[in-house]
Amino acid sequence: MASKNQYATFSSGLKVPLIGLGTWKSKAGQVKTAVMAAIDAGYRHIDGAFAYLNEDEVGAALKAKLDDGTVKREDMFMTTKLWGHMMHPDNVERSLQLSLKDLQLEYVDLFLMHSPMAVKHLDDRNTFPVGEDKKPLMDDVPYTDTWKAMEKLVEKGMTKSIGVSNFNINQLKELLKIAKVPIVMNQVENHPCINQKELIEFCKSKNILVTAYSPLGSPDRAWASDKDPNLRENALVKEMAESKGCTPVQLLVAYHLCQGILCIPKSVTPSRIEQNFLVTLFFFSFLLLTIEKRPMQSVVKEIIQK
Numbered sequence: 001m002a003s004k005n006q007y008a009t010f011s012s013g014l015k016v017p018l019i020g021l022g023t024w025k026s027k028a029g030q031v032k033t034a035v036m037a038a039i040d041a042g043y044r045h046i047d048g049a050f051a052y053l054n055e056d057e058v059g060a061a062l063k064a065k066l067d068d069g070t071v072k073r074e075d076m077f078m079t080t081k082l083w084g085h086m087m088h089p090d091n092v093e094r095s096l097q098l099s100l101k102d103l104q105l106e107y108v109d110l111f112l113m114h115s116p117m118a119v120k121h122l123d124d125r126n127t128f129p130v131g132e133d134k135k136p137l138m139d140d141v142p143y144t145d146t147w148k149a150m151e152k153l154v155e156k157g158m159t160k161s162i163g164v165s166n167f168n169i170n171q172l173k174e175l176l177k178i179a180k181v182p183i184v185m186n187q188v189e190n191h192p193c194i195n196q197k198e199l200i201e202f203c204k205s206k207n208i209l210v211t212a213y214s215p216l217g218s219p220d221r222a223w224a225s226d227k228d229p230n231l232r233e234n235a236l237v238k239e240m241a242e243s244k245g246c247t248p249v250q251l252l253v254a255y256h257l258c259q260g261i262l263c264i265p266k267s268v269t270p271s272r273i274e275q276n277f278l279v280t281l282f283f284f285s286f287l288l289l290t291i292e293k294r295p296m297q298s299v300v301k302e303i304i305q306k
């Protein structure tokens with residue numbers, strides 16, 4: 001089925017669908033259905049990570065959709081991430097091998113360094129090592145050394161591209177000094193209640209695409225509190241969505257796509273997965289509407305002030 005995706009292009013020339021399906025917190029038994037529903041809905045970009053501990057189910061879903069002919073491997077853009085416990089250069093390749101095995105893939109399209117912070121490697125599946133005091137066991141592994149090990153995996157064909165996540169401007173500057181393979185992506189939290197304008201502008205100036213994670217404010221995260229801003233129920237988001245003829249969540253997704261930022265909303269609910277994808281179909285008109293009526297930035301200011 002021809003997918004109706006809009007694409008951005010990495011500095012390396014590789015195209016990436018603007019909208020992807022997030023899979024963090026997607027529980028065992030739900031992930032396979034969610035990923036299959038997403039692919040049926042038209043998604044061609046799945047965001048995953050070793051640390052989500054569900055790549056085996058993501059892989060099973062993709063295999064089912066490859067086997068039934070819905071998609072070919074080259075249609076799909078698959079992301080995985082290197083977690084902090086495997087950032088030592090000696091462990092980087094093994095981490096990607098473990099993800100590829102669970103995903104049942106020969107390669108991924110994007111391999112991200114999940115964050116610049118390393119934690120101790122106790123064993124391959126212990127992603128949150130803690131000491132006797134129950135505090136995280138941090139490790140001092142320079143992310144520049146990790147990056148050099150990631151670059152080798154592009155040469156080996158295990159990943160088409162590499163990037164980072166949760167990097168700030170100074171960390172990106174350090175990495176840019178040594179990177180020989182393009183840093184194509186910085187995946188960071190972004191939504192109207194967090195102002196990443198300076199970081200986004202820096203990334204754009206260096207031809208590094210930005211993906212917004214937790215675009216809906218991650219309401220299902222374990223540490224969510226009812227004192228947090230509720231983006232999906234925000235009065236201005238709702239008002240603007242109504243004026244645009246879309247749902248509040250679709251507005252929150254369009255908010256990114258209109259700025260040329262990729263967006264990876266997570267859902268395990270097929271109807272929501274479909275609803276979120278529809279933004280790719282109308283966001284260009286939405287963009288025109290937004291420009292005509294009120295630039296998205298003015299909306300952001302108002303939301304943040306609410």
Ligand SMILES: NC(=O)C1=CN([C@@H]2O[C@H](COP(=O)(O)OP(=O)(O)OC[C@H]3O[C@@H](n4cnc5c(N)ncnc54)[C@H](OP(=O)(O)O)[C@@H]3O)[C@@H](O)[C@H]2O)C=CC1
Nearest residue numbers: 022023024213214215216217218220265266267268269272
């Ligand atoms: N690189 C990094 O460090 C990080 C990366 N990420 C990535 O970003 C993805 C998205 O962020 P995440 O923090 O999961 O949360 P999101 O901001 O995407 O919010 C997910 C929540 O929104 C709900 N939801 C989704 N669509 C709709 C809809 N149309 N209407 C109403 N509710 C909806 C989901 O419900 P339900 O599932 O029940 O349908 C779920 O509870 C992650 O899954 C992960 O892939 C996230 C955090 C950090």
Ligand SMILES: CC(=O)C(C)=O
Nearest residue numbers: 024025049051114115
């Ligand atoms: C979910 C995720 O990617 C985190 C918390 O880094």
